Structures are given as structure tokens and as C-alpha cells.
Amino acid sequence: MYSRILVPIDGSRTAQRGFEEAVRLARELNSSLHLLHVIDDFPSMMEMSAVSSFEATLKELRKYGEKVLADAVKRAAESGVSSGSSVREVVHERVSEVIVDEATKAGCELIVMGTHGRRGVSRVALGSDAENVLRTSSIPVLLVRSAP
Numbered sequence: 107m108y109s110r111i112l113v114p115i116d117g118s119r120t121a122q123r124g125f126e127e128a129v130r131l132a133r134e135l136n137s138s139l140h141l142l143h144v145i146d147d148f149p150s151m152m153e154m155s156a157v158s159s160f161e162a163t164l165k166e167l168r169k170y171g172e173k174v175l176a177d178a179v180k181r182a183a184e185s186g187v188s189s190g191s192s193v194r195e196v197v198h199e200r201v202s203e204v205i206v207d208e209a210t211k212a213g214c215e216l217i218v219m220g221t222h223g224r225r226g227v228s229r230v231a232l233g234s235d236a237e238n239v240l241r242t243s244s245i246p247v248l249l250v251r252s253a254p
Contacts, residue, residue, distance in 0.1 A: 107135055108246075112214040114142045115213050117174045119253040123172075124220030125178055131218065139189035140212045141178050143171035144204050146196045158222045168193060202238030205236045209245055221249045 113128040115121040127143075132139050145167045175191040182189040191210075194204050209217050221236035240247045 108216040110134075110140060110212065110216075111137050111213045112140045112142060112205070112209040112212060112217045113178075114144065114201075114217075114219050115174055115178055116143060117170070118121070118197075118207050118220070120222055122220065123252050124218050124250045125181075127173075127189050127248070128218035129182055129183045129185050131216075133185060139182055139187055139213055140208070141175050141182075141189055142188050142205065142208050143175050143193045143250045144192065144196055144201050145171055146201050154172035154173075164195075182208040200238060201237070202235045202242065203237070205239050209243065214245065216248060217243060218250065220252055222252055 108131070109134055111128050113125050113160065128139055131137070141243050145164070149187055171193045175193065179189050179191055190212075192208065194208060205217065205219070217239060219236055221234070227239075236247075236249050240249065
């Protein structure tokens with residue numbers, strides 16, 4: 107049914123819930139996971155820092171993303187699920203656009219991601235990458251709500 111599943115992860119509890127559900131699903135379906143970490147907020151980092159500071163910050167963000175992915179690949183393997191991973195950097199795109207693009211490029215047939223499940227003003231004020239993925243993806247999306 108779904109042989110390859112994209113799972114965006116960022117180290118948050120919400121992303122962890124999506125990852126856990128994706129692992130369960132992949133194990134049941136004998137699917138593989140494609141784990142994605144997106145580095146965001148380049149414009150705001152550029153405005154707030156000197157070039158050398160920006161490069162150092164970017165290096166740390168990459169290192170953090172690689173650690174998050176390595177930990178997730180290990181946990182998936184311990185559960186009997188194979189996975190690959192990639193780090194993408196947002197420059198002039200929304201995170202949701204990068205997620206949908208990565209799913210397409212990686213040949214994924216499903217996107218599984220955590221969501222806060224915000225409503226009303228907090229959703230409007232904060233935006234929702236999960237909602238934008240749901241709206242723009244041509245492949246199925248499973249949103250996993252974080253625990254209350």
C-alpha cells in the first residue's frame with residue numbers, strides 16, 4: 107500500500123509523535139521511512155547576526171539536524187524498520203513546500219507528521235506547516251495530533 111513514508115522531524119514532542127506512528131505503520135506495512143529535517147529561518151538569522159555568526163549558527167543547526175536524524179534512524183532500525191534521511195535548508199520557501207517537494211523527489215507515497223492541533227487565533231497567528239502540507243500535497247497525509 108505505502109512502500110515509502112516521509113516523516114518530517116525536528117526534535118520536538120509533536121514530531122516525535124508523528125515519528126512513532128510512522129514507525130508503527132511502516133512495521134505493519136513492511137514499508138521504509140524517509141526522515142526529513144528542515145532547517146528554517148534563514149532570513150531572520152541573517153538580519154540578527156554578522157556573516158561569521160550566521161555561518162557558525164548554520165553549522166550548529168546542521169549538526170543538530172543530523173543528530174536528530176541519526177537518532178531517529180537508529181530508533182527505526184531497533185523497531186525493525188529501514189529508513190533513510192536528509193537535511194534540507196529553507197531559503198525562500200515555506201517549510202511545508204520543502205516537505206511536499208521532498209516527498210515527491212524521494213518517491214514517497216504517504217507523509218506522516220505530528221501536529222499541535224491548534225485552533226482559532228493561535229493557529230492563525232502561528233501558522234501551520236502541517237495544515238499547509240495537507241492542503242498542497244498530491245499524496246496522502248496522515249496528521250498525528252500531539253498528546254494534550
